[in-house]
Amino acid sequence: MIRVEHLCKSFDGRQILNNVSTTFNAGQINAVIGKSGSGKSVLIKSVTGLHSIDSGNVFYDDTNLIGLRKNDRKNLLKQIGMLFQGCALFDSLTIEENVMFPLDIHTTQTRAEKLKRVNFCLERVNMPNTNHLFPSEISGGMQKRVAIARAIVLNPKYLFCDEPNSGLDPQTSMVIDQLIKEITQEYNITTVMNTHDMNSIFEVSDQVAFIYQGQLWWNGPRNQLTKTDNAELNDFLFSSPLLRNKKGSS
Amino acid sequence: MRNFFLHLGKYLAFLATVFERPQRNSLWGQQFLKELQKTGLNSVAITVIVSFFIGAVICIQMSYNIVNPLIPRYLVGLSTRDVLLLELSSTVMCIILAGKVGSNIASEIGSMRVSEQIDAMEMMGVNSAQFLVLPKVISFMAFMPVLVLLSMITGILGGAMSITFSANTTMTDYVNGLQFAFEPYYITYSIIKSVFFAFIISTVSAYYGYYVEGGAIEVGKASTKTVVSVVILILVADLMLTQLLLS
Ligand SMILES: Nc1ncnc2c1ncn2[C@@H]1O[C@H](COP(=O)(O)OP(=O)(O)O)[C@@H](O)[C@H]1O
Numbered sequence: 076m077i078r079v080e081h082l083c084k085s086f087d088g089r090q091i092l093n094n095v096s097t098t099f100n101a102g103q104i105n106a107v108i109g110k111s112g113s114g115k116s117v118l119i120k121s122v123t124g125l126h127s128i129d130s131g132n133v134f135y136d137d138t139n140l141i142g143l144r145k146n147d148r149k150n151l152l153k154q155i156g157m158l159f160q161g162c163a164l165f166d167s168l169t170i171e172e173n174v175m176f177p178l179d180i181h182t183t184q185t186r187a188e189k190l191k192r193v194n195f196c197l198e199r200v201n202m203p204n205t206n207h208l209f210p211s212e213i214s215g216g217m218q219k220r221v222a223i224a225r226a227i228v229l230n231p232k233y234l235f236c237d238e239p240n241s242g243l244d245p246q247t248s249m250v251i252d253q254l255i256k257e258i259t260q261e262y263n264i265t266t267v268m269n270t271h272d273m274n275s276i277f278e279v280s281d282q283v284a285f286i287y288q289g290q291l292w293w294n295g296p297r298n299q300l301t302k303t304d305n306a307e308l309n310d311f312l313f314s315s316p317l318l319r320n321k322k323g324s325s
Numbered sequence: 326m327r328n329f330f331l332h333l334g335k336y337l338a339f340l341a342t343v344f345e346r347p348q349r350n351s352l353w354g355q356q357f358l359k360e361l362q363k364t365g366l367n368s369v370a371i372t373v374i375v376s377f378f379i380g381a382v383i384c385i386q387m388s389y390n391i392v393n394p395l396i397p398r399y400l401v402g403l404s405t406r407d408v409l410l411l412e413l414s415s416t417v418m419c420i421i422l423a424g425k426v427g428s429n430i431a432s433e434i435g436s437m438r439v440s441e442q443i444d445a446m447e448m449m450g451v452n453s454a455q456f457l458v459l460p461k462v463i464s465f466m467a468f469m470p471v472l473v474l475l476s477m478i479t480g481i482l483g484g485a486m487s488i489t490f491s492a493n494t495t496m497t498d499y500v501n502g503l504q505f506a507f508e509p510y511y512i513t514y515s516i517i518k519s520v521f522f523a524f525i526i527s528t529v530s531a532y533y534g535y536y537v538e539g540g541a542i543e544v545g546k547a548s549t550k551t552v553v554s555v556v557i558l559i560l561v562a563d564l565m566l567t568q569l570l571l572s
């Protein structure tokens with residue numbers, strides 16, 4: 076479980092996030108939704124400590140990330156997996172070396188042990204026998220899978236996914252979403268997923284946090300999503316005529 | 326001017342991060358070898374080609390200018406040697422390498438920044454500045470003396486090549502000139518200078534790359550800015566080091 080309290084973040088005096096407080100539950104996909112540029116990525120990066128924040132607290136279970144000393148911080152980071160929007164695979168390393176990288180950093184396992192874990196993770200994301208290819212040699216959907224494998228290789232307790240299906244076709248998106256959902260439940264991970272993809276929101280998310288103008292505008296379980304009369308949330312969700320008739324059902 | 330001091334402060338802070346006490350992991354050796362290949366070995370060809378041609382041209386210019394019968398012919402070899410040893414194989418070579426190695430480092434690290442690879446590294450608890458930059462700095466500085474010596478040797482060979490086509494200077498004159506009043510300290514001086522320049526090239530370019538914001542266009546801009554800044558810094562450092570080492 077991750078608890079965010081009164082988080083504020085600004086860049087050069089421009090307030091991006093204003094007093095955001097919410098909770099992300101374990102074993103669930105906690106979707107963070109909002110328009111492009113609403114601050115979803117900034118939220119993830121603030122919560123994980125990639126951006127330093129102006130004020131607020133972020134509790135990973137009982138550990139407050141803010142003000143953590145360097146070594147404790149490294150230990151906490153070990154439990155966090157992250158799937159970046161553009162995959163962020165290291166393009167000078169092979170797929171095997173990419174997935175092994177966190178093990179090289181955080182463990183003292185032998186090469187054989189590491190390789191075993193890497194192959195297990197690659198198989199888990201349905202990418203067996205691709206060890207010696209480079210990221211530039213595989214498709215976008217496959218890169219996402221490899222990035223997921225790299226994110227889960229250390230058995231994280233927390234998983235952050237920044238728009239996991241941006242740039243993918245609808246079918247591949249579904250597969251990636253399902254994969255994240257399965258992994259979340261299998262290992263009881265606290266998964267935070269940024270998205271503005273209606274499919275992901277309605278198909279796989281459990282909790283939804285809606286960011287609007289830098290604030291947490293709506294927060295609740297997914298099945299309440301369509302029943303709310305929050306005007307901005309309805310505008311966001313039902314901007315497409317195709318979805319408008321879904322309103323009221325869930 | 327204010328901008329300059331902002332950059333300077335940020336650059337020094339960046340250096341402090343790069344030269345922190347390294348964390349143990351199994352990747353350092355591999356990383357170091359890769360960088361030795363990229364920054365050092367891959368610069369050998371350009372060093373050899375440029376030095377050979379410039380050596381040849383300097384030698385032709387010297388023998389063209391020294392026509393007075395009162396001036397001994399061995400001066401052609403002597404002056405070619407000294408120009409190479411003092412300035413060409415260090416400063417001019419490093420200015421050329423600033424274009425090759427500097428822009429390469431800036432664009433490599435810059436594109437890792439904009440594609441979030443650096444963020445990914447930070448998320449894994451790695452000191453990304455150190456992990457990416459330290460092997461480059463050390464391997465480039467370590468390999469620099471090799472490049473300088475190589476440049477001196479090929480420059481002198483280039484001169485010898487042009488002598489064979491020259492009507493008024495003989496190879497004996499040239500070789501005599503190379504040996505006349507030879508000052509070995511010039512070589513040390515050149516190597517010391519270039520190792521400093523290697524530090525400037527690798528750290529400044531890494532700095533520009535590391536703090537890129539935006540996308541591919543900004544990466545390109547950063548690598549252009551790198552070359553301009555590095556060249557100016559090399560020239561300033563050249564002036565100061567020469568004052569310090571030769572006077
Ligand atoms: N490093 C940064 N420096 C300055 N502004 C930033 C930075 N990162 C993001 N922003 C700004 O924050 C806002 C939210 O961006 P982001 O979180 O990426 O949106 P999204 O919801 O699409 O992920 C944008 O207006 C963006 O310009």
Ligand SMILES: [Mg+2]
Pocket residue numbers: 115116117160237238
């Ligand atoms: Mg985003």
